[in-house]
Amino acid sequence: MRLAEFIDQDIELILTQWEAFARTLLPAAGHMDSLALRDHARQILQAVVKDISTPQTQEAQREKSLGHAPRAIDAPETAAQTHALLRARRGFNINQLAAEYRALRASVLRLWMDKCLPGAPDLDDMIRFNEAIDQALAESVGFFNEQIEQARNLLLGMLGHDMRSPLQTIQMTASFLAALNAGEDVSEAAARLIRSGARMQTLLDDLCDFNRTKLGLGISIAPHDVDLAEVFADVIDQLRAAHPGREIELDVRGDLHGSWDGSRLQQLLGNLVSNAIFYGTPGTPVRVIVTPADTEVRFEVRNVGPAIDQATLDRIFDPLERGPSQGNEGNGQHGLGLGLFIASEIAKAHHGEISVQSTQAETVFSVRLPRRV
Known part of the structure; x- marks a missing residue:
């Protein structure tokens, strides 16, 4: 039996094994139902079937091996990318995401080879399947990293913004203490606070500006x-x-x-x-x-x-x-x-x-x- 036909016929069995493995990825999977655990798995497998059923030249195979597989014009995200996005939002880490594909690859090949007995599986199908899984994994990992990076930048941006108010209070209080002329010790302590506050303000400004550039907003100016x-x-x-x-x-x-x-x-x-x-x-x-x-x-x-x-x-x-x-x-x-x-x-x-x-x-x-x- 050819691999594409097997996946079509036994997709429910494959999804059951996908779900069983995903359920072990704790703590993120601890409170997820069956639908969430199988998130976009069916669409990923359907994309794999379409991929390995499509004739492919040696040049196309080489391009895919380099991560340059063609993208559908009317599809802003692939199923693998959407899967990565939802996994990131559920709290999965990148190792768990990659583990899902590793388990999927192993279970599909094992089930298919058992189905082919006593005959031998088609080696070209096996090669094409591995290529398709690698492509899906690359799409998922790349998109996952983008989402994590964006979330991190948003968090740092909010943190930097929220730290400005207490820092300004510290600086104003230090300036007030310095103006009291309450003795040399107080004046020196206030001066240290003022210098440290200015230093923290500079670091905070740089951090906030860096985050704006990472989020694609650039440095804001008011000429x-x-x-x-x-x-x-x-x-x-x-x-x-x-x-x-x-x-x-x-x-x-x-x-x-x-x-x-x-x-x-x-x-x-x-x-x-x-x-x-x-x-x-x-x-x-x-x-x-x-x-x-x-x-x-x-x-x-x-x-x-x-x-x-x-x-x-x-x-x-x-x-x-x-x-x-x-x-x-x-x-x-x-x-x-x-x-x-x-x-x-x-x-x-x-x-x-x-x-x-x-x-x-x-x-x-x-x-x-x-x-x-």
């Missing part, structure tokens, strides 16, 4: 007419106060008016300068040079330090990338490795671009911003 000289002078003053042991130079020239999101550009510059402080040679200045052109403004952040190797340069704006520090800023706690990624995304949101060059003499981050977004 308005600003003077970049004033915007940058303000953030440089804040950075000097946060890093009293480092010299930060600001060189601005000419007309720096344009339409930008001033707060976002402060965040961009702050990330670049903080990076330069952390990775630059201690005791050397960090220089910020801002120059205008007719339709754009350019600025550079320069620091002295060892050259960055090419492999690091190639991925320096990728998220969660960090290199070895040269100094002791922040007691070695530099952050999540998102600063340069966020800086790059802010530049892109303004239709600008950011680049980096590094030699034995210095490292230079260059940003180009059109005057109008």
Whole structure:
């Protein structure tokens, strides 16, 4: 008996074994009824039957082995993808999802081979069946991972949003304590709270922005007419106060008016300068040079330090990338490795671009911003 015919005839027996195995996948399956345990299993098997019954060229077989099987134009999701989505929502993990396909493969082949006795099963059917199961598994795993990643990003986004309010309360209380002038010990404690709160705020902002990009929302900006000289002078003053042991130079020239999101550009510059402080040679200045052109403004952040190797340069704006520090800023706690990624995304949101060059003499981050977004 050919395999497609067997699956059609004995699909209920196969589904019974699928259900029996799915019921063992605890704790997720503990309170699921028969319909939920069999979720989309029938449709997956029907797709397998259609697949192995369809003539296939060697080229099509090779493409499928690479995960490039054709998709139905009128089907936004395959049965395997929908199965993965519902399993993820039920609390299954990815190992349990893969185990379902492993058990399905074994039970179908075992039942079919028993049915074929005393004859031998068709080897080509067996190969085609394994290909079809592998394709369904790949679709399920890929979709499952997407759903888990999206859920994780949504959770982190909500967490970051909800943490802002208590953090602001801590910062306001610390500022109130500092203003009381209640003695040196209280003032020092309040100052530590203020610095730590600012640090937490920066980490929280980076986390929330990273989540927006992972969710496909990008960095949000609200452009308005600003003077970049004033915007940058303000953030440089804040950075000097946060890093009293480092010299930060600001060189601005000419007309720096344009339409930008001033707060976002402060965040961009702050990330670049903080990076330069952390990775630059201690005791050397960090220089910020801002120059205008007719339709754009350019600025550079320069620091002295060892050259960055090419492999690091190639991925320096990728998220969660960090290199070895040269100094002791922040007691070695530099952050999540998102600063340069966020800086790059802010530049892109303004239709600008950011680049980096590094030699034995210095490292230079260059940003180009059109005057109008």
